[in-house]
Amino acid sequence: GQQLNQSPQSMFIQEGEDVSMNCTSSSIFNTWLWYKQDPGEGPVLLIALYKAGELTSNGRLTAQFGITRKDSFLNISASIPSDVGIYFCAGVMNRDDKIIFGKGTRLHILP
Amino acid sequence: GAVVSQHPSRVICKSGTSVKIECRSLDFQATTMFWYRQFPKKSLMLMATSNEGSKATYEQGVEKDKFLINHASLTLSTLTVTSAHPEDSSFYICSAEGLAVRSYNEQFFGPGTRLTVL
Numbered sequence: 001g002q003q004l005n006q007s008p009q010s011m012f013i014q015e016g017e018d019v020s021m022n023c024t025s026s027s028i029f030n031t032w033l034w035y036k037q038d039p040g041e042g043p044v045l046l047i048a049l050y051k052a053g054e055l056t057s058n059g060r061l062t063a064q065f066g067i068t069r070k071d072s073f074l075n076i077s078a079s080i081p082s083d084v085g086i087y088f089c090a091g092v093m094n095r096d097d098k099i100i101f102g103k104g105t106r107l108h109i110l111p
Numbered sequence: 112g113a114v115v116s117q118h119p120s121r122v123i124c125k126s127g128t129s130v131k132i133e134c135r136s137l138d139f140q141a142t143t144m145f146w147y148r149q150f151p152k153k154s155l156m157l158m159a160t161s162n163e164g165s166k167a168t169y170e171q172g173v174e175k176d177k178f179l180i181n182h183a184s185l186t187l188s189t190l191t192v193t194s195a196h197p198e199d200s201s202f203y204i205c206s207a208e209g210l211a212v213r214s215y216n217e218q219f220f221g222p223g224t225r226l227t228v229l
Contacts, residue, residue: 031215042115042204042220043155050213088155092215099218103154 003027006089006102014110019076021087021105029091032065032072033099037086046087047074076107084109113139115207117221124195125229131191132224134205140185141207145218146178149202161188195228202226 006023013019023032031050035043047058049065049072056063060077072089089102114137124130134144144161159180160168167180177199179191188207192199203224209217 031213033215035220040202040223040225042117042206042222044220045217048212048215095211095214095216097215098157098160099215101155101157106152 004089004091004100004102006105008105009103010106010108012108012110013079015079015081017079019079019083019107020073021075021089022071022073023089023091023102024071025091026070027091027093028069029093029100030069031092032063033090033092034061034063034072034074035088035090035101037088037104039085043086043088079107079109081109083107113207113209113217113219115205115219115221117203117205117224119224120222121225121227123227123229126196127194129191129193130195130226131189132203132205132226134188134190134207134221136186136207136219139207139209141188141209142185143208143216144182144188145206145208146180146188146190147204147206149204149223151202155204158190163188192226195226197228200226200228 004025034046037043047063052069054065063074086104086106088104090099116135118133142163146158147155158173161180161182163182169175182188206218206220
């Protein structure tokens with residue numbers, strides 16, 4: 001079945017550092033999504049990407065829809081303590097298809 | 112914005128009892144809701160798709176008699192964990208499908224329910 005490989009699994013960074021994470025698949029997706037899950041909460045949509053090559057920002061977050069439609073990247077600039085959490089990538093093939101989630105990247109910020 | 116609530120947020124029960132978790136879409140109607148399970152430090156695992164007015168569709172390996180799903184109205188789906196055992200302890204998250212947005216159907220997640228079975 002469709003699978004998303006998300007990396008890294010976890011990251012330990014210093015406050016103020018930039019963060020990069022990515023998601024790859026052997027399948028093509030027509031929509032890429034990035035969610036964040038705060039500890040003890042449900043995921044919240046951060047960015048949706050609809051077109052190959054698209055680059056979209058949401059504050060300090062920037063995500064890109066890969067040209068091949070098989071990958072996506074999320075960057076966080078100048079990390080702050082509230083960025084801690086799990087970041088999930090997700091892909092959708094067609095509108096009525098299920099959203100397929102990656103395994104998540106756990107972001108930890110060192111004091 | 113679209114809000115999804117879950118109740119209870121935490122529940123502790125004895126082994127062998129049944130626990131019902133409610134998922135409500137507060138300001139929109141959802142014909143489709145999803146139930147996920149998340150183990151500590153693990154990813155979201157889709158358990159089943161809940162369809163209003165019809166039977167739920169379960170993912171492979173999920174026992175439908177163990178995890179009963181009822182989507183009684185356009186704003187409410189319930190998950191009942193029957194005869195709960197310690198291995199059922201987990202974080203259960205629901206999501207409700209909203210309107211189609213360009214190329215996908217938005218999903219709005221609830222805040223989750225932490226189930227602990229003693």
